[in-house]
Amino acid sequence: MIFWTLVVDGVVNGTIYALLAIGLVLVFVVTRVILLPQGVYVSFAALTLSQFQRGNVPGTVGLLLALGLAAFVIDLLRLRSRVTRAWLIRRVATDLALPAIMYGLVVWLVPLRPNMAVQIVLTLALITPLGPYLYRLAFQPLEQASVLTLLIASVGVYIALTVLGLVFFGPEGFMANPLSSEQFEAAGVMISGQSAIMVAVSLVMMVALWLLFDRTLIGKAMRAVAVNRIGARLVGIPISLAGEITFALASFIGAVSGVLIAPVTMVYYDTGFLIGLIGFVAAIIGGMGSYPLAVAGAIFVGLLQSFAAFWNSNYQQVVVFTTLIPILLLRSLRAPAVEEDE
Amino acid sequence: MPRSAWRTLFLTAAIFGAAAGTAGAGELTVGINLPQTGPGSSFGVPMMNAVSLMPPTIGGLKVNYVALDSRTDVTQTAANTRKLISENKADVLIGEAVTPTSLAMVPIAGEAKTPLLATSAIKSLAYPVDDVRRWSFKIVPDDDTTAPPVVKYFADKGVKTIGIIGFNDAYLQVWTGLFDQLLPPTGMKVIAVESFERSATSTTPQALKLIAAKPDAIFVAAGGTPAVVPIRDLRQRGFKGIILAGHGIGLPDFIDRGGKDVEGVVMVGEPFIVWRDLPADGPYHKLAQKFVPAYQEKFKADPPIMAAHLADCTTLLEMAVPEGLKRGQPGTQEFKDGIRDALENVKGLYLNNGLLTNSATNHAGYDPSGEFVMTVKDGAFHLVK
Numbered sequence: 001m002i003f004w005t006l007v008v009d010g011v012v013n014g015t016i017y018a019l020l021a022i023g024l025v026l027v028f029v030v031t032r033v034i035l036l037p038q039g040v041y042v043s044f045a046a047l048t049l050s051q052f053q054r055g056n057v058p059g060t061v062g063l064l065l066a067l068g069l070a071a072f073v074i075d076l077l078r079l080r081s082r083v084t085r086a087w088l089i090r091r092v093a094t095d096l097a098l099p100a101i102m103y104g105l106v107v108w109l110v111p112l113r114p115n116m117a118v119q120i121v122l123t124l125a126l127i128t129p130l131g132p133y134l135y136r137l138a139f140q141p142l143e144q145a146s147v148l149t150l151l152i153a154s155v156g157v158y159i160a161l162t163v164l165g166l167v168f169f170g171p172e173g174f175m176a177n178p179l180s181s182e183q184f185e186a187a188g189v190m191i192s193g194q195s196a197i198m199v200a201v202s203l204v205m206m207v208a209l210w211l212l213f214d215r216t217l218i219g220k221a222m223r224a225v226a227v228n229r230i231g232a233r234l235v236g237i238p239i240s241l242a243g244e245i246t247f248a249l250a251s252f253i254g255a256v257s258g259v260l261i262a263p264v265t266m267v268y269y270d271t272g273f274l275i276g277l278i279g280f281v282a283a284i285i286g287g288m289g290s291y292p293l294a295v296a297g298a299i300f301v302g303l304l305q306s307f308a309a310f311w312n313s314n315y316q317q318v319v320v321f322t323t324l325i326p327i328l329l330l331r332s333l334r335a336p337a338v339e340e341d342e
Numbered sequence: 343m344p345r346s347a348w349r350t351l352f353l354t355a356a357i358f359g360a361a362a363g364t365a366g367a368g369e370l371t372v373g374i375n376l377p378q379t380g381p382g383s384s385f386g387v388p389m390m391n392a393v394s395l396m397p398p399t400i401g402g403l404k405v406n407y408v409a410l411d412s413r414t415d416v417t418q419t420a421a422n423t424r425k426l427i428s429e430n431k432a433d434v435l436i437g438e439a440v441t442p443t444s445l446a447m448v449p450i451a452g453e454a455k456t457p458l459l460a461t462s463a464i465k466s467l468a469y470p471v472d473d474v475r476r477w478s479f480k481i482v483p484d485d486d487t488t489a490p491p492v493v494k495y496f497a498d499k500g501v502k503t504i505g506i507i508g509f510n511d512a513y514l515q516v517w518t519g520l521f522d523q524l525l526p527p528t529g530m531k532v533i534a535v536e537s538f539e540r541s542a543t544s545t546t547p548q549a550l551k552l553i554a555a556k557p558d559a560i561f562v563a564a565g566g567t568p569a570v571v572p573i574r575d576l577r578q579r580g581f582k583g584i585i586l587a588g589h590g591i592g593l594p595d596f597i598d599r600g601g602k603d604v605e606g607v608v609m610v611g612e613p614f615i616v617w618r619d620l621p622a623d624g625p626y627h628k629l630a631q632k633f634v635p636a637y638q639e640k641f642k643a644d645p646p647i648m649a650a651h652l653a654d655c656t657t658l659l660e661m662a663v664p665e666g667l668k669r670g671q672p673g674t675q676e677f678k679d680g681i682r683d684a685l686e687n688v689k690g691l692y693l694n695n696g697l698l699t700n701s702a703t704n705h706a707g708y709d710p711s712g713e714f715v716m717t718v719k720d721g722a723f724h725l726v727k
Contacts, residue, residue: 002550005579009546016543054384170380170414171442175567175599183578190578265543266568275543309547313536314510316547 004189006306012195014302015202016257020279021286021294022209023253028288029226030246033139033150037158039276041251044165045127045258046267050174052119057110059168060126061103066164067133068099074137095133102126116179124255131251132244134161139247140240158273165269173271176262198260205256206295209249222246278305278320285327370403370663370672372396373410373432373456375422375447377439380414384595385439385648389461391641392652395633400656401663403672408432412443419443420450427454433672434681436655438462439648452477455675457682459658461651463565463590465516468705479658479685480706481651483696483713488589488610489520490710492561495608495726496530499584501558503533507548507572508563510537517563517588533557538572549575559583562607565590567599574603584608589713592647597721608717608726614650614694616716619725625692629653633694650694657693658685 020038027035044060051058072095076083106122114122138157142150180193213219224232225242233239261267261275278301285297301320308319374393377386393409408430410422419438426432427450435451435458438444444462451458452474460467461481468478496504504521508514514537521532534555536548549572552560560576562569562585569591576585589611597604613620617630633653637645665684670676686705691698696712715726 002554005550006547009544013543170382172382172414172440173568175570177599181601192578261543265571274539306544306547309538309542310551313538313548313551316542317539 001188002310004187006310007303008189008191008195010303010306011299012198012302013305014299015199016261016275017279017282017301018295018298019202019205019253019257020276021282021298022206022291023250024276024279024283025286025288025291025294026209026253027246027250028283030222031135031139031150031243032147034147034154034280034288035247035250036151036154036276036280037134037161037272038250038254038279039272039274040158040161040165041127041130041254041272042258042261042275043267043269043272044130044169045123045255046176046262046271047165047169047174047258047269048123048126049119049259049262050176050267051169052110052114052122053176054174055110055113057106058126059170061099061106063164063168064099064102064126064129064133067130067137068095071095071133071136074141078141094129098129102129116177120259123259124252127255127258128248128252131247131249131254134251135243135247140243143239143243162270162273165272169269171269173266173268174262175266178263194263198264201256201260205253209253210291218245274317281320281324281327284324284331287331368403368672369406370400370434370659371406371408371430371432372659373408373423373426373430373435375410375412375419375426375435375437375443377414377443378411380412382412382414382438382440382443386412386414388641388646388649389439389652392633392637392645392649395636395640396652396656400659401667403663403667406430412438414440414443416442416446419446423447423450427451427456431673432456433666433678434459434659436461436652448478449474456678457662457685459655459685461648461655465706471703471705475705476686476702477682478705479700481654481658481693481695482706483589483612483708484706485516485520485588487696487706487708487710488713489517489524491610491713491715492586493521493524493528493530495586495610495715496559496584497528499559501530501584503531503555503557503559505534505536505552505555505557505560506532506563507536507538507545507552507560507576509568510539513565513588514563517561521561545572545575546579548572549579549581552576553579553581557583560585562587562591564588566593567595570596570600570604573600573607577603586610592723594646597718597723600718604718605721606717606719608715609723610713610715611723612647612650612695613712613714614647615723616714616725617694619716620714626694629657629692629694647694654693654695657691658688661688661691 023038024035027033048058048060072091075091102125134157138153139150142153178194179197182193184191213223221237222242224237225239229239282298282301283294286294305316305320309316376389377383378390390409393407396407398405408426412419412422426435435456437447439462441462441464444460444467447458448467455477458478459481460478463482465484468475468480506518518535534552534557536552538545538548562572565588569587573585586608589609591609592611592615613626614630617626620627633650634645637649662681662684666677666680669680686700686702689699696708698708700707716723717726
């Protein structure tokens with residue numbers, strides 16, 4: 001009985017890690033960025049939702065304005081002489097108008113105490129633009145750099161985001177109201193409605209992503225960029241746009257995960273890193289290239305965490321991260337050395 | 343204008359300018375630093391509300407209350423505290439609501455030799471009493487004070503084995519230490535200690551392990567809303583024994599978040615939380631009677647415990663200010679020394695937070711007899727008789 005409860009617990013946590021792992025793999029194959037701050041989208045989304053539920057204007061609106069402005073200025077400086085009217089109109093709309101509109105919308109809606117559905121939609125709408133802004137701020141200028149350079153940039157972005165998180169959300173932790181307080185029993189194991197929703201939403205997201213990549217033109221274009229960057233450019237696929245869309249998808253996935261875990265645990269401004277790191281372990285198991293393996297790895301990590309916490313709660317995290325070592329050893333022994341360019 | 347006229351004008355302006363920040367002669371200045379905005383505002387707002395109910399005169403002196411918003415920010419708190427001391431010449435300081443900002447006020451008050459009435463829970467605000475902390479006095483009881491009644495409650499209920507669950511941090515160590523100290527003479531034992539990470543998305547494995555150890559009672563070493571997570575898991579996984587938590591759960595937020603799952607959770611807490619259940623002719627009921635109706639009338643809501651901290655500050659000041667006046671006038675160091683000594687030597691004073699007897703080594707001298715066992719029943723805390 002305990003065994004099956006732990007299994008269910010592990011699988012439920014695993015699906016959240018699976019979403020994160022998919023986001024990580026996605027960003028890596030298209031842009032070669034190892035996005036350590038993926039978990040930060042999760043914690044920011046959770047904090048944003050919690051703030052909405054308390055009737056406060058979340059700090060995210062300030063963050064969005066700041067990042068939008070920064071991305072705009074950086075791009076303006078980078079392109080300088082090559083700025084066209086069309087580009088200017090488009091960027092003002094996405095970088096300055098969008099955060100301003102979101103700010104106004106949030107400030108207007110918060111006192112009206114909207115219901116949970118509206119709060120969730122607002123949260124997703126606030127967090128998703130963060131991805132493209134970060135891409136344009138930190139990673140697009142480094143498009144041609146090596147994976148190592150991009151990783152170092154990633155660490156820098158993580159540190160900056162954590163500090164910004166402290167500025168905009170403060171040091172206190174928050175927990176949101178559950179989406180469902182139901183409890184039901186299946187084969188002798190108690191499962192909460194919240195857990196069922198978490199698994200269902202994760203599965204829907206995975207199917208939707210699969211459909212996106214398999215059936216739509218945008219998805220196929222992104223896969224093309226992932227397979228061969230220069231080849232994709234040759235056939236007219238804009239690399240930086242692919243990068244922006246990828247980052248937007250990653251932040252959307254992170255936002256959904258954040259909304260799902262917000263009622264389950266206390267989230268602080270620095271919680272995201274640890275959650276993202278566990279998703280990272282799962283992505284490593286998938287070799288940072290295969291989605292099904294990443295999902296399987298995530299479920300494995302979830303189960304490992306559950307059973308490790310049961311065996312000795314003090315070593316819970318130690319066990320999870322120590323499994324990285326044998327996995328990396330195995331992979332480096334079996335995988336051939338991969339060339340950066342074709 | 344002739345030069346001498348300019349000089350006179352300038353001097354006059356300078357004198358008025360210098361006087362602008364200070365209180366009038368014979369006025370007590372109380373400097374208050376609380377989080378009206380920021381994450382601590384859920385505590386700070388009721389506290390600021392209570393400030394507006396503090397009396398206009400104390401000990402025959404007119405009181406000049408200077409209240410500043412800390413924005414739950416340590417840097418702002420430091421700036422506010424310094425401003426209150428140097429510009430407003432505060433005789434007494436009150437603050438803050440959450441740990442990091444409260445801790446920030448202590449060294450500044452100590453350096454300026456100004457008494458600080460510390461209104462948050464962490465023990466190190468006034469412990470150990472050294473050169474800096476001899477100026478801080480806690481309004482909120484330490485966990486040490488609530489531990490003996492906890493142990494007595496367990497003993498009375500015939501508990502033999504205890505399980506503990508808490509965050510993987512210092513608070514858990516505080517309670518495992520307290521239990522180590524207090525349990526041996528009673529014959530009770532702690533048979534399992536589980537911890538969980540701040541970022542854990544589930545405490546189910548720890549809850550399962552704790553339940554499998556079959557303790558008679560479980561102590562949750564966590565405060566506020568975070569405590570809801572393990573309690574919910576324990577109840578949903580079928581633990582039917584006594585669940586007792588640290589007195590940090592005495593907040594309406596906890597009951598809000600916890601809902602049905604926290605019904606029946608026990609804690610040892612301040613008398614104010616259950617004042618309606620206490621004897622009508624007793625000191626705590628009378629104290630609350632003085633404060634609660636005024637708060638309810640002005641703010642149309644029941645005051646939470648942190649608002650009562652300000653009522654306790656008033657009681658303490660009413661006791662200490664006359665002592666201070668014996669030594670010197672407001673605005674002088676002798677006056678502040680007098681207040682400090684009076685606060686340190688208070689004996690047997692009934693407050694909304696309990697029964698206070700301070701000493702040179704104990705600036706949080708609440709007596710365990712002033713803390714009460716209470717439980718969550720029908721969505722509110724009630725006294726356990």
